Amino acid sequence: MSAMVDTPAPAPHPVPRRTDGSSVPIGALVPLTRPGWVEAGRHLLAGIESGVRDVNDSGGILGRPVELVVRDTAADPRRAAAAVEELAALGVAAVAGEYHSVVARAAAARADALGLPFLCSSAVLDALTDRPTDWVARLAPAQSHGWRIYGEFLLGAGHRRIAVAAQQSVYWASGTRVLREHLAAHGGTVVEFDMDALTPSAVCDALVDHGATALLLLTGLPEPAVSIVRSVRGDRRLDGVMMGAPAGQPEFGTWAALLGEDGAGIPFLRYLPERLGPLGARVGTALRERLGEAPSFVAFEGYDTVAALADLLGTGEVGRERIAASWAGVAVEGTRGPIRFSRVPGIGVRQWAWPPVQVVDRDPAAPGRFRVLRTG
Known part of the structure; x- marks a missing residue:
């Protein structure tokens, strides 16, 4: 290109x-x-x-x-x-x-x-x-717009030590950079776990060692995302760790079908009005x-x-x-x-600025229902 x-x-x-x-x-x-x-x-x-x-x-x-x-x-x-x-x-x-x-x-x-x-x-x-x-x-x-809103959600929920389980991709790397820069300005940190090198169980051990309070899934669906969710849910050492998926994997029916209740309570971005x-x-x-x-x-x-x-x-x-x-x-x-x-600074294409942005999750009490956690 x-x-x-x-x-x-x-x-x-x-x-x-x-x-x-x-x-x-x-x-x-x-x-x-x-x-x-x-x-x-x-x-x-x-x-x-x-x-x-x-x-x-x-x-x-x-x-x-x-x-x-x-x-x-x-x-x-x-x-x-x-x-x-x-x-x-x-x-x-x-x-x-x-x-x-x-x-x-x-x-x-x-x-x-x-x-x-x-x-x-x-x-x-x-x-x-x-x-x-x-x-x-x-x-x-633009990713910088939506993922900053997600970063604000993390900060508002009290998360400042964030881990990302990421595969190699320009998209995942860009999202990680947006989150790291935004969180750093508010005293937060982001550590990366390379999912092309680590197993889901190794991610659990790394989470314990790092002391992260949130793990973001910057990976493909179904794998390794499903295996990571199941491993974290099954590890009692990580009962207080929130998982998130800013790219929107839990939006789709496949997520709910594969994970059921384990897939609930994992906040993600979607672009709908309330x-x-x-x-x-x-x-x-x-x-x-x-x-x-x-x-x-x-x-x-x-x-x-x-x-x-x-x-x-x-x-x-x-x-x-x-x-x-x-x-x-x-x-x-x-x-x-x-x-x-319109023209948006830093964006080279004509852009709708902006569609509605939500942070939502699947309700643990009813995984088929979505809860709106933040709007932007």
Whole structure:
């Protein structure tokens, strides 16, 4: 991706706008196969598809129906970049989606180089692109914003000696850095346990030695996250240690199915308001019917992505370059509040600043129910 930093600004590619009823093609990037987080991908796609259905039921974009062109990224950055290349060649008006931050970064770099508008739904890595760009925008809050709120939650709950059980990843390393810097300013410390080298039982011993009062799971699901939770829950020496999962693993049904009561009381970040408005409630009901389970915040992100793109593409601007220059003009009601894009210091893409942020957990008294612990 670094080789793309100095890529000259691409020439505009016209997006044909005919009146013969032809469709407006939009590409969608989602992880639908492993090693991608398939459950998150399924929820993201359900939200995108629901958004497309509602746009088309309302007359489409400038009288033309939206045609969704879906590509599976499988959490592979190279596959995502190739998909963006393919979608650009197919003539899509814009690209939407992606859940994994490192994958979204590869997709954003390719979209920027090709001059293709890309609205990222769920990835939060601050450095989504190497340079400022008008081609890329994002709905999800930047990691530095959400994870600082999580850090405030930890401090408010009395935790200043924090341990993170982390796998090797740009995303996990970035999150650890955000937490360390924020907690250090308030007298807190963060120690890292390398989960590519330690077993879950070794993590328990390290927790005892360090005297940490909270352990954050910066790992994949199901493993090693499930094994770590079970090991900590089963170690009486760690009865007072709180576990947390800021990346949101406990949001999904797989977490509850695998861990049951052991998975409750583990706070995580999600991007929903405390109460949904009329649009959010209606969409939530439709998503529940489509998914056969309660929709996650990721499903709402998918729906809002389409709503924002429909507003962007409905301006009547011709050509991808002029469309990309119109992010600041987007003003649409999403399922989680009014969506507008702006420039945020330190963020190279157009950003919704900010979606609602919650710290929640599964209620130990009823693991199927969520408790809101903090909002931001």
